[in-house]
Amino acid sequence: MVIQPKIRGFICTNAHPVGCAEHVKEQIEYVKTLGPVANGPKNVLVVGASTGYGLASRITATFGSNAKTLGVFFEKEPTESKTGSAGWYNTAAFEQAANAAGVWNKHINGDAFTDELKAQAIDIIRSEMGKIDLVVYSLAAPRRKDPVTGEVFSSVLKPIGQSYTARTLNTTKREIEDVSVDPANDDEIYQTVKVMGGEDWERWLDQLNAAGVLADNCQTVAYTYIGKELTWPIYGKATIGKAKEDLDRAAAAITAKLTDKKGKAYVASLKALVTQASSAIPIMPLYISLLYRVMKEEGTHEGCIEQINGLFRQGLYHSDPVMDEAGRLRQDGKELSDHIQQAVKDLWGQVTTDTIDTLTDYKGYHNEFLRLFGFGYSHVDYDADVASFVPLQNIIK
Numbered sequence: 001m002v003i004q005p006k007i008r009g010f011i012c013t014n015a016h017p018v019g020c021a022e023h024v025k026e027q028i029e030y031v032k033t034l035g036p037v038a039n040g041p042k043n044v045l046v047v048g049a050s051t052g053y054g055l056a057s058r059i060t061a062t063f064g065s066n067a068k069t070l071g072v073f074f075e076k077e078p079t080e081s082k083t084g085s086a087g088w089y090n091t092a093a094f095e096q097a098a099n100a101a102g103v104w105n106k107h108i109n110g111d112a113f114t115d116e117l118k119a120q121a122i123d124i125i126r127s128e129m130g131k132i133d134l135v136v137y138s139l140a141a142p143r144r145k146d147p148v149t150g151e152v153f154s155s156v157l158k159p160i161g162q163s164y165t166a167r168t169l170n171t172t173k174r175e176i177e178d179v180s181v182d183p184a185n186d187d188e189i190y191q192t193v194k195v196m197g198g199e200d201w202e203r204w205l206d207q208l209n210a211a212g213v214l215a216d217n218c219q220t221v222a223y224t225y226i227g228k229e230l231t232w233p234i235y236g237k238a239t240i241g242k243a244k245e246d247l248d249r250a251a252a253a254i255t256a257k258l259t260d261k262k263g264k265a266y267v268a269s270l271k272a273l274v275t276q277a278s279s280a281i282p283i284m285p286l287y288i289s290l291l292y293r294v295m296k297e298e299g300t301h302e303g304c305i306e307q308i309n310g311l312f313r314q315g316l317y318h319s320d321p322v323m324d325e326a327g328r329l330r331q332d333g334k335e336l337s338d339h340i341q342q343a344v345k346d347l348w349g350q351v352t353t354d355t356i357d358t359l360t361d362y363k364g365y366h367n368e369f370l371r372l373f374g375f376g377y378s379h380v381d382y383d384a385d386v387a388s389f390v391p392l393q394n395i396i397k
């Protein structure tokens with residue numbers, strides 16, 4: 001079939017297998033050019049492994065360290081008549097490259113919040129991998145069913161305390177407009193923490209630890225975004241920020257429980273980037289379009305794969321990693337530097353619908369958004385007939 005992008009609001013509802021393979025290939029090439037990660041991981045579990053930061057983590061572990069990876073994700077399987085989701089096609093391309101390089105890789109497609117999936121992962125680790133020395137937790141999900149009570153929680157992206165009004169870029173209309181978001185109530189805050197906080201990360205580590213499948217000196221990392229004044233009202237000091245604060249609590253709890261094996265849990269703060277998750281956050285399309293413009297001009301722009309390689313090479317596997325006062329690993333220093341934030345703020349005040357293309361890098365933002373779904377690659381023929389069905393050989397049934 002011929003596959004063209006179908007964009008609905010902030011999401012693209014289909015994906016292109018050939019373009020997704022390009023998206024993965026570029027990241028693999030980047031890791032290879034940097035060479036091996038010194039003392040890198042050997043046996044890695046990546047929860048949220050198919051897109052964004054989790055995919056970049058899996059690629060870095062595989063092609064920077066020859067590590068075995070078990071990837072967990074929630075993706076739509078393609079059929080002969082329907083495209084799959086981007087994460088499925090990304091994984092197909094990843095799997096092909098990892099198999100060709102002779103590096104073990106398997107995947108589980110399902111709900112990572114369930115205890116059944118965790119048990120399934122533990123079985124595979126025990127029978128096929130050996131003890132895990134790195135667990136990457138990179139989930140971005142709108143809902144979570146509590147595995148104990150069965151209650152379903154939903155996350156919201158809302159400010160806390162007062163409503164928030166700001167200029168944003170309406171990506172459907174391609175216009176600058178004001179957006180107002182009402183503050184969350186206590187229940188919405190609670191539910192967001194239940195979904196995006198540290199509870200499930202901790203549960204993963206508890207169950208892995210109880211099963212005896214964690215190696216001595218193992219590490220685990222969960223990803224956060226901290227930001228600054230410009231994004232605090234809708235992120236850092238909003239519902240999602242509350243959930244992310246709970247990661248700090250969970251990191252301390254996990255580290256305490258792993259004392260015997262000298263294990264360590266880290267929260268890593270990463271740069272704002274276009275991913276499926278971030279494009280859903282109000283004002284982020286404008287903030288990121290302005291940030292890209294400013295950081296590209298300065299030559300300091302980075303994508304997921306650059307950020308994760310920085311995290312592995314200067315953080316997780318560095319003998320003296322740079323940490324903030326709360327013990328978090330940071331890769332967001334350049335984004336949060338005063339002069340970059342000030343430049344973004346200045347442009348934010350000036351930009352109008354007519355100046356979107358001159359004052360922001362919306363073109364770059366939009367192209368990167370398309371690439372998340374395998375579109376927007378100049379050397380891929382989007383009029384060509386391609387098979388939508390792409391099987392995964394190494395998927396656990």
Ligand SMILES: NC(=O)c1ccc[n+]([C@@H]2O[C@H](COP(=O)([O-])OP(=O)(O)OC[C@H]3O[C@@H](n4cnc5c(N)ncnc54)[C@H](O)[C@@H]3O)[C@@H](O)[C@H]2O)c1
Pocket residue numbers: 047048049050051052053054072073074075087110111112113137138139140141142223224225269270271272273274275276277278
């Ligand atoms: N994008 C950013 O700007 C940014 C910045 C800093 C930190 N982060 C954080 O990084 C993490 C990953 O975000 P991302 O932007 O890469 O998101 P993403 O949407 O690209 O990836 C989410 C991943 O989670 C998986 N997933 C979602 N629900 C699942 C479920 N129920 N069970 C199993 N897998 C499930 C998806 O399949 C995918 O692999 C998040 O914690 C996010 O807050 C993102």
